[in-house]
Amino acid sequence: MLFGISPALQEKAILIIKKKIRTVTTTFTIFLILPLLVYLLFLFNLVPEKAIVPDEIRAPVAVIHSAAGSGTAFLISPTIMLTSKEVVNGLKVGDQVDISFDNAPNRPKVSGRIKYLSNQTDRISKTGSSPDASASDVAVIEIDPISEIEPLVLGVSDLLQPADEVFILGFPGGQYSLTKGMINNTSYHGKSLFKIDAVSNSGNNGGPCILRQDNTVIGISVGGGDAQAEDTVIKINDVKLLLQNANINF
Structure with a gap:
């Protein structure tokens, strides 16, 4: 008998201590490994990206x-x-x-x-x-x-700059598609077009080009540029003027 404690109480105390040690060890291991697991998931793109389009x-x-x-x-x-x-x-x-x-x-x-x-x-x-x-x-x-x-909502295309993030919505082949990219240039061969570094697909023609910052329309997709992985977009301010001059209310 240790310090007047019966063997049964001693055994119970030892079990409690072992349980607490296991709990502390498990908690420590989780906090140690969890950040590494999260890092690896994002590194290898194993975590699905949150939808950017409501x-x-x-x-x-x-x-x-x-x-x-x-x-x-x-x-x-x-x-x-x-x-x-x-x-x-x-x-x-x-x-x-x-x-x-x-x-x-x-x-x-x-x-x-x-x-x-x-x-x-x-x-x-x-x-x-x-x-x-x-x-x-x-x-x-x-x-x-x-x-x-x-x-x-129609936005304002005149204020955009290269590297502004956008996405194009469309239905290539009748199937919904979202293409993300950014503005490469605010003109294209001297024309008032945005050049977008997004993969062009003919089924996206006519679809809206949306500014990711505020979800407003900044243009209409009208197809590929010189390179395969780019798209050209009519600026929405030009479209607004066309509609106004044609007396089309919107």
């Missing part, structure tokens, strides 16, 4: 089907959608297209008609300067008012 940004982006094929369009008001003219190539003002909001609740499908097609003579400057060919690939589609989808 549902309210994806919902107004739609698949457009017409006699010209399929592409991407996006809602900027309850009745007005934007796309590139290439998406509706061969169609004329008044022709009908089918639109599917595949990322919106209940995936509504609507019919629309081509309201406006820009061309080389359309001016993008209020001062009356010569037209810029970069603005000649814009198409406007009109639909019946849709209330269950919030339109995208």
Whole structure:
């Protein structure tokens, strides 16, 4: 008997001490190894990245089907959608297209008609300067008012700089796609286009280019540049002027 403590009590005390030692050892090991595990997970891209595009940004982006094929369009008001003219190539003002909001609740499908097609003579400057060919690939589609989808917000493209982060939403092959990148240049061969270091896909044509900082539209994707892994984007300020000059409210 130790210090007047019975063998049974001694054994119980030893078990308690061993249990506390195991608890301390386990806790220490976890705190020692956990940071290393987290580091390795991020190092090898084993942790799924948090979605950078909220549902309210994806919902107004739609698949457009017409006699010209399929592409991407996006809602900027309850009745007005934007796309590139290439998406509706061969169609004329008044022709009908089918639109599917595949990322919106209940995936509504609507019919629309081509309201406006820009061309080389359309001016993008209020001062009356010569037209810029970069603005000649814009198409406007009109639909019946849709209330269950919030339109995208048009941003300000004039303030952007190289290295600003953006992403392009579209439906290549009819499947939703998100392409991340950044602005490489604020002009392209002297034209008023953004050059984006994002992999171009023809199905993204007509889709919105979104500024990651505030989720506003800063342009319309119109296809690849000189290199395979880049895209060109019509600046949204140029598009706004086109719409204003065409008396299209948005």
